[in-house]
Amino acid sequence: MTADPLSKVFSALADPTRRDIVARLAVADATVNEISQPYAMSVQAVSKHLQVLEEAGLVSRSRDAQRRPCHLEAEVFDLMTTWIGRYRREAEARYQRLDAVLANLDADTTRANADRSNADMNRNRNHQTGAAS
Amino acid sequence: MTADPLSKVFSALADPTRRDIVARLAVADATVNEISQPYAMSVQAVSKHLQVLEEAGLVSRSRDAQRRPCHLEAEVFDLMTTWIGRYRREAEARYQRLDAVLANLDADTTRANADRSNADMNRNRNHQTGAAS
DNA sequence: CCGTTGTTCAACCAGTTGGTTGAAGAAGGA
DNA sequence: TCCTTCTTCAACCAACTGGTTGAACAACGG
Numbered sequence: 001m002t003a004d005p006l007s008k009v010f011s012a013l014a015d016p017t018r019r020d021i022v023a024r025l026a027v028a029d030a031t032v033n034e035i036s037q038p039y040a041m042s043v044q045a046v047s048k049h050l051q052v053l054e055e056a057g058l059v060s061r062s063r064d065a066q067r068r069p070c071h072l073e074a075e076v077f078d079l080m081t082t083w084i085g086r087y088r089r090e091a092e093a094r095y096q097r098l099d100a101v102l103a104n105l106d107a108d109t110t111r112a113n114a115d116r117s118n119a120d121m122n123r124n125r126n127h128q129t130g131a132a133s
Numbered sequence: 134m135t136a137d138p139l140s141k142v143f144s145a146l147a148d149p150t151r152r153d154i155v156a157r158l159a160v161a162d163a164t165v166n167e168i169s170q171p172y173a174m175s176v177q178a179v180s181k182h183l184q185v186l187e188e189a190g191l192v193s194r195s196r197d198a199q200r201r202p203c204h205l206e207a208e209v210f211d212l213m214t215t216w217i218g219r220y221r222r223e224a225e226a227r228y229q230r231l232d233a234v235l236a237n238l239d240a241d242t243t244r245a246n247a248d249r250s251n252a253d254m255n256r257n258r259n260h261q262t263g264a265a266s
Numbered sequence: 267c268c269g270t271t272g273t274t275c276a277a278c279c280a281g282t283t284g285g286t287t288g289a290a291g292a293a294g295g296a
Numbered sequence: 297t298c299c300t301t302c303t304t305c306a307a308c309c310a311a312c313t314g315g316t317t318g319a320a321c322a323a324c325g326g
Contacts, residue, residue, distance in 0.1 A: 003149075006152070007147050007148065010146045011143070014140050014143035014147055015140065015314085016136075016137060016139075016140055019140075019216070022220055023220055025224075026223040026224045026227070028227075031272075031273090032272070032273060032274090033272060041315070042315080043272085043273075043274095044274075044317085045314070045315055045316080047274065048274095048313095048314075049314085052313095065272090065322090065324060066272045066323045066324070067273085068272080068274095072224045074221045074225055074228070077217050077220075077221040078221075080213070081214060081218070083152075084210050084213060087159040087205075087207075088207045088210040088211075088214075090160065091205045091207035092207050094159070094160070095207065150284090164302075165302070165303060165304090166302060174284085174285070174286090175285080175286070175287085176302085176303075176304095177303085178284070178285055180304065181283095181304095198293055199292060199293050199301065199302045200293095200301095200302065200303085201303065201304095
């Protein structure tokens with residue numbers, strides 16, 4: 001339960017029902033009952049989902065008589081996007097550098113092929129093949 | 134096991150060990166053994182983590198003799214960022230509109246107070262936060 | 267005051283997850 | 297061939313998850 005914030009946000013959004021709830025709360029605030037309407041599960045189950053979202057900081061709840069209107073907190077998304085952005089950028093930069101290296105390799109290869117040398121220098125080529133942009 | 138791609142990616146990144154692995158693979162490809170070095174857990178456990186990342190499409194593996202070099206696939210990140218971006222943008226747009234509505238409401242309120250009309254026009258106030266067209 | 271509505275709490279259950287250990291495959295090197 | 301290294305498979309276990317039902321709590325409306 002006392003996991004780090006990033007883990008909580010990611011695991012909160014790992015459930016399709018909870019993602020759907022987030023999608024609907026992005027359009028409009030709603031009470032627990034309203035939210036639970038479209039789903040085949042019990043209201044209690046939806047209430048649990050909302051607790052998870054709240055614990056992750058994605059949803060806040062106010063009070064209106066017996067009702068508990070739920071509101072989407074958009075700022076928490078930034079936690080994820082900065083994390084993701086950081087490593088995606090790193091990986092892409094690395095990919096760019098790899099491309100440059102490969103370009104050099106290819107140049108070498110054509111030159112090497114030109115004077116008919118070793119044939120199996122591609123043996124180690126598997127790395128980058130999957131990474132096509 | 135046959136969950137939708139988005140769920141798989143989110144839940145793969147919900148584990149701090151797996152996020153750390155991703156962070157390290159963003160810097161350089163590595164074998165299972167290399168990856169498992171810094172962690173207190175067994176190599177088998179790390180192998181399982183890599184299976185999860187592979188199943189989520191975040192990591193691909195090639196073959197180099199007995200070794201299985203792991204490579205980070207950056208494109209899958211886009212699945213998440215587009216999903217996140219969409220609802221964050223919606224929520225923020227809604228927040229902007231709400232701000233405008235509140236500004237209008239304040240103006241109306243002061244005017245209404247000026248000519249002393251009906252007092253319960255706020256009865257239905259809860260809904261509108263979401264309903265701002 | 268009592269009944270109704272909206273929400274949560276508590277106990278329970280089946281399935282998944284994150285780890286363990288032990289054994290087995292796969293491939294190189296002596 | 298045999299030994300060693302890297303990796304995965306299989307069985308097991310404790311803890312967590314996502315759902316259930318039944319009861320309780322909170323607040324309005326007669």
